[in-house]
Amino acid sequence: MTNSDRISPDENQSQEQKLQSMISALWERSRHTVVERAARLRTAGDLLSDNRLDRATQQSAVDSAHKLAGVLGTFGLPRGTDLAREAEVLFGQPTPPGKVEIERLQVLLAELTTLIDRGPLGPG
Amino acid sequence: MTHRILIIDDEDDIRQVAAMSLETVAGWDVVLANSGKQGIERASSEQPDAILLDVMMPEMDGPTTLLKLKANGSTSHIPVLLLTAKVQGPDQRKFAEMGVKAILFKPFDPLTLARQISAALGWKEGG
Numbered sequence: 161m162t163n164s165d166r167i168s169p170d171e172n173q174s175q176e177q178k179l180q181s182m183i184s185a186l187w188e189r190s191r192h193t194v195v196e197r198a199a200r201l202r203t204a205g206d207l208l209s210d211n212r213l214d215r216a217t218q219q220s221a222v223d224s225a226h227k228l229a230g231v232l233g234t235f236g237l238p239r240g241t242d243l244a245r246e247a248e249v250l251f252g253q254p255t256p257p258g259k260v261e262i263e264r265l266q267v268l269l270a271e272l273t274t275l276i277d278r279g280p281l282g283p284g
Numbered sequence: 285m286t287h288r289i290l291i292i293d294d295e296d297d298i299r300q301v302a303a304m305s306l307e308t309v310a311g312w313d314v315v316l317a318n319s320g321k322q323g324i325e326r327a328s329s330e331q332p333d334a335i336l337l338d339v340m341m342p343e344m345d346g347p348t349t350l351l352k353l354k355a356n357g358s359t360s361h362i363p364v365l366l367l368t369a370k371v372q373g374p375d376q377r378k379f380a381e382m383g384v385k386a387i388l389f390k391p392f393d394p395l396t397l398a399r400q401i402s403a404a405l406g407w408k409e410g411g
Binding site for chain 2: 175176178179182183186190193226227229230231232233234235238241
């Protein structure tokens with residue numbers, strides 16, 4: 161039997177609020193890691209624009225985007241996951257992206273940064 | 285009944301959110317490991333009811349960890365669920381052939397993670 165089998169709806173709601181509160185606190189502790197990863201993506205994006213992106217930095221950007229995609233939605237930022245996934249695909253292309261794709265990357269990284277700065281809005 | 289779940293993930297955030305979720309919502313016991321190597325050791329010593337295993341990890345990735353768990357007599361019986369941020373890919377059939385019970389996707393909803401695990405494993409309960 162789990163907690164939800166033996167507690168009332170009010171207690172369930174309280175349980176949800178408790179979990180949301182714990183996750184919000186964890187977001188605050190983890191924010192610096194997320195901000196660092198987003199900064200890594202912007203740096204890689206700038207290097208790509210200048211046609212100076214080396215293989216190691218490209219792979220680091222793919223990894224950072226992948227990690228962000230996995231974690232942002234869990235923290236209540238599903239749009240952040242979508243943007244990070246798109247960045248992962250654009251950075252991970254075997255052939256260098258074209259001008260349109262690079263411009264798209266810059267736009268989505270700017271939106272991603274804004275989203276992370278704002279943070280999850282929380283329950284309700 | 286309280287289940288014991290081993291979470292193997294190199295991402296500190298993911299481990300912590302998943303642990304909070306399973307402990308708070310479902311009341312399960314959670315054991316954590318931050319690498320495939322540590323996960324294999326914990327699986328053997330803690331004998332969890334199920335393992336939630338990240339796919340992309342440095343050094344020893346999820347599929348390699350899975351193969352080692354399945355090859356070890358003390359852990360081969362433990363059901364493994366993969367946790368991945370990859371949405372697509374031909375890997376899913378390969379994972380199923382390797383004995384994975386289910387593939388769960390990141391990001392996950394902390395409020396329903398226990399329910400997803402229960403459904404995948406045929407457990408009646410699950411938060």
